[in-house]
Amino acid sequence: MTTDTTTASLAVREAASGTARRRITRNDVMMYAAILVFGIVAPIIFPNYTYQIAVLWLMVLFAQTWDLVGGQMGYNSLGNIFFFGAGMYICTVTQIGLFTDVGAYTSSSDGGQFEFSTEQYYIGVAVGLVLAAIGASVLAVMLGWIVFGLRGPYFAIGTLGIALGAGELVGAWEWVGGGGGIPIPVYPGSGDGKAFFYYALCFGTAVATFAFLKWLYSTRFGLAINAIRDDEEKAEAMGIHTLRHKTVAWAISAFFLGIAGGLFGNMTGFIEPLEVAFPVITFGIFMVAMALLGGKGTMWGPVLGAVLFHIIKETTWTYFLGWQWVALGVIIILNIMFFQQGIVGWMQEKWPDLFGIEVDRSLVADTADDRARGRGV
Amino acid sequence: MLDNLNLLALAPLLNIQLLLDGIFIGAIFALAGYGLALVWGVMNVKNLCQGEYVIMGGYFAWYAGTIGIHPILAMPVAVVVMFGFGWVIYRVIISRVVDKDMFTSLLATFGLAIVIQQGLNLAFGPEVQIAQSGLETRSFFDGAVTVSEIRFVSFVICCVLASLIVLFMKNSRMGQAIRATAQDARAARVMGIDTDRVYAFTYALNCAICAAAGVLISMIWVIQPFYGLTHSIRSFVIVTAAGFGNLPGVILAAFGIGVAEQFGGFILGAELQQATVVGILLLVLIWRQALMSRRRQALA
């Protein structure tokens, strides 16, 4: 897709995406163990930060699912947030609709008075999350047929349009409360219990997403979407059914985002279309920014980017008062201008051996030459 | 919805009102749309902060109003200042992303859009602002159709600006250089055109055009730091539908979207007025895709 890709850098890139396929070393095991232990122990050691760390795991999930389509497949979507919102609404409507009339519950005159029993609540959440995941995937497949004919900027703008339009349409849909939003069924238990419950779900979903994507990138499917990124025409010529691969990749991304949406809706306690469910210019852009910051098209880049971004955001956000958004814009611009490969991408270039990338030195020399000769052509 | 359609059928004058409103506002959309077509066509930059430049232009008019100058007089100032601003933005940011892949310029200008929005918010606050033209409203057909003079005046100004741009593109050296670069940048460079300068000029010109549109918008609608995005989306719809370098197409598409918004707002309800724009965008994209795939099949 990219016009300035030389064959040499292609080779390096392919080697780079080979990271996922190499053997698992002891270092890896240590790292996974450390993260798992942190994830499990964190709410016990830092009980006051449970909610924020839960959001952190969602951020990691955002960046990873964006990277599946944007980084690994080269289709830069600005509208992945659509699936987040769709999942949120599907989950909420299921939670309510299983036990009472949704229209009456959401009506702004006297809605939301229904009392959910403990059992109803957990059944609602469980069924809701499953349906959210499936529903978001189905929507992805349906939309995939439409948008995957679009290339490059048209794809980005088309997906942006879908996310913006979805917010407006849901806002006009009175049955789900329209712009008035829906108060989410209340968790039957204490505040700490709720925080812990959703923490566990967020962490579990993020880990499952990571494991699944790691496995996915090691399969033929992973190679195929990499091939689509590097040269879609060639990939097609080689017999890869590109539309099918693209749609499936998007549906996978949507599957996990749908769950994330359902979880975040429940954690927020009140949802409405424009600000919470389809926040195109907050979460929708965050997920791109995080993946780019960490390094798109890599396994750990989005994770690292999300962690860094979230920590910076949570620690400094409240002290900037008004300037935080300017700072965010500047970070995106600088990131794009000077640091497109992201942290992990930069590290891979600097110390390829560390990532187990076997680089054909002669090709690398060529690439460097190419760079030196004519970047701006 | 059916009631509204019925109403349109019963009172045909309403159609005239909506049509006029749509065309007058569409003329302003055409300016911003043409600016985008320019930067997209010439330098392949998808400028997602188009709407923010429009809003910035609007604040010039608003400011002029607050210090007692007629807002329309702010237009020359806005155009000149925004031209300089565009030049600086090109030198600092756009020149570094102009030859990168397609997503880069989109995201960089998105970042820029966020900075501009928040900058305006910090400078002028989030209140909705207006510029008062002080002109009257004329009634026709017993008051069933009203045309405010400012809409008409701004329509005329749009026509004048568009003609100026056309003349400039046809006759001046820079205009010719811009057209040459749009056709083939490499060939233009070989022929001795300083394409970097052409790019800078094109981008700055776009900012100036947007600023002019903004001055007019602030006298007809209202402005607010966060209102840029819908203007950007409109510009993208216009360019996607019309293609680059096609001024008649841009104008037609802009009128189309202006009118469609008015009728969409009337028939579907005002809450779907913006959804109409987005819906048209998607339809245009799908339509283009259908055309493309037919062409691909023909080639195969």
Added chain:
Amino acid sequence: MVISNRFVLAAVAAVAAIAAPSIAFAAPCGTITLGSAISFTGKYSTNGIHAKNGYDIAVKRVNEMGGVKIGGKCYNLAVKYYDDESTPARTAQLLERLIKQDGIKYMLGPYSSATTKAAAPVIEKYKIPMVEAEGASRSLFNKGYKYLFCVISTSEQYLASSIALAAEIAKKMGKKPGDVKVAMAFENDPFSLDVRAGVIDDIKKHGLKIVIDDKLPRDLSDMSATLTKVRALKPDLLLISGHSKGAATAGRQIAEMKIDTPMIALTHCEAAKIVKKYGGAVNGFLCPTQWAETLSYKGKYFGTAAEYDKLFKATYDGYKNVPYQAAQASAAVLVWKEGFEAAGSLDTEKVRDALAATKMQTFYGNIKFSKAGNNIAKPMVLRQIQDGKFNVVAPAKWASHKVVYPRMAK
């Protein structure tokens, strides 16, 4: 490693020497910190900052008057703020943060109905009482929340008196209520939709007829399509609600399109500064308000409403009118103060019970909470723009001027 005893003693003595004066001369008051996540940035930030100023001026006033006295000990009030960026998506996160990390046990509300709707379930879970002054949505008070208290009149009252007024005028003119046509244009957001729900109930009660029921988009900059409908259907009453931007857009386009509806009521006139913007063109608009400096309310902290108005303008630069958003925020702080003293304790449960039993008179009006937590002792008043001035015209008990019907643009 051995540290000699003498060294330790010396160190302790030094610390004591530094600390001693501060113990001896420190102000005898402790501190009670209230928490609030409010909008400093984003689309609600104008009103968010009005509210913050309201909180701050009341905190200052309470502290000047000797602070909060509980069981012979005195406490100064302080407020810890976070910026919710005008989005309910941040509210729950920030309240968790206030409660869990900053250990705040007493809350002040955020700005807007949407954020308050997101805040209420959180405080309810943690059993942290919140007195809020900026979330008017009626649906906040039918959920059985026990820790939520609201000093303002709920959303259905905003435009109710304008409908009563229209019905009354129709009666006087010998018109049947069924012939009175109402056009409505409400923003598609939690606040305006709640106002709309209240309006529809009232319209049904009086038997008027709805001819237009449009919803306005969130990023509103043009409502000419709706107004074209208004011109075609000639309603007798036009109701508009859409925060400041709705009022600004409506003011401009009603004048521009020469809409001659005899009665027009819209929310947020003062916040949108429509008189300053449009002058005579908005003459005769009806504007509901929670509070006005001309009303005869009086309380012990700020004196009369007019005195509060004066003090506020002297404290903060750039206010021509004191927005009611600031006044009600101040009232919320006063409710906290009295609540603490009535409870005689810092225990959240005891304070909650004391808050529930609040009955006080303030510059902002009387405050008494229903079982659901909303203030039922204060009316909403309706003001009409008459020659550039806001004059109270309804309800009759508070009216200082007669309503001008039909309205006349100048």
